[in-house]
Amino acid sequence: MKLTLEKQSILPTRKKIIAFTGRTESSTTRDTGLLILRLVIGGLLAGHGSQKLFGWFSGPGLKGTAGMVESMGLKPGPPWAAAASASEFGGGVLTATGLLHPLGPIGMIGSMFIATTKVHWGKPIWATKGGAELPVINMAAALALALTGPGRFSLDHLFGIRLPRPLVLAVALIEAALLIMGIVKSSAPSSEKSTDEKRQITTSGTESQVDVERSTTTRS
Numbered sequence: 001m002k003l004t005l006e007k008q009s010i011l012p013t014r015k016k017i018i019a020f021t022g023r024t025e026s027s028t029t030r031d032t033g034l035l036i037l038r039l040v041i042g043g044l045l046a047g048h049g050s051q052k053l054f055g056w057f058s059g060p061g062l063k064g065t066a067g068m069v070e071s072m073g074l075k076p077g078p079p080w081a082a083a084a085s086a087s088e089f090g091g092g093v094l095t096a097t098g099l100l101h102p103l104g105p106i107g108m109i110g111s112m113f114i115a116t117t118k119v120h121w122g123k124p125i126w127a128t129k130g131g132a133e134l135p136v137i138n139m140a141a142a143l144a145l146a147l148t149g150p151g152r153f154s155l156d157h158l159f160g161i162r163l164p165r166p167l168v169l170a171v172a173l174i175e176a177a178l179l180i181m182g183i184v185k186s187s188a189p190s191s192e193k194s195t196d197e198k199r200q201i202t203t204s205g206t207e208s209q210v211d212v213e214r215s216t217t218t219r220s
Helices: 002-054 061-071 077-097 103-118 133-148 155-159 165-219
Strands: none
Touching (some): 002 077, 002 133, 061 077, 077 103, 103 165
């Protein structure tokens, strides 16, 4: 009877140990997957941002980026270029290291949203057609990281950092306001550009008509 009681007390303990070990292995696998995703997505975007911000990896640098940004209607170019480049570089670094979560993924989503709407909009989705395939993938990965967290293998977990929700909400609202400003601001120059093009067409048409009249007068 005593032996039977000992066996009954040992079996539940073994089950608890096995269940705990299974949860630990599952958690480690999950955190490793998050680490890989953070390093790849965040690292590549940080490198992409460094091309625009510092001219690294044969990038255009801030001056070249300012010209590109102005061509999209965001003027003056330098501050908008600095903001966009810093969002990509900073968001990528914070995401890759798992620091100050979820500010990194928020920055990634903002920069990729601008790229989608202002560079790739109106084209087929595939990258081979000039579409927003890669920015959409980056936004989806950033959103997934924002919802799941950086995992144990992160600087936030190492230093015990956890940002307060009001601060995260404030940053998200500021990011949304800047995105709206960018979209609204860049839509105005396009209409001005079309007006200028119409004026050029009208002017060229008038000049052509004058040339024709002059040639007719000369012949007569």
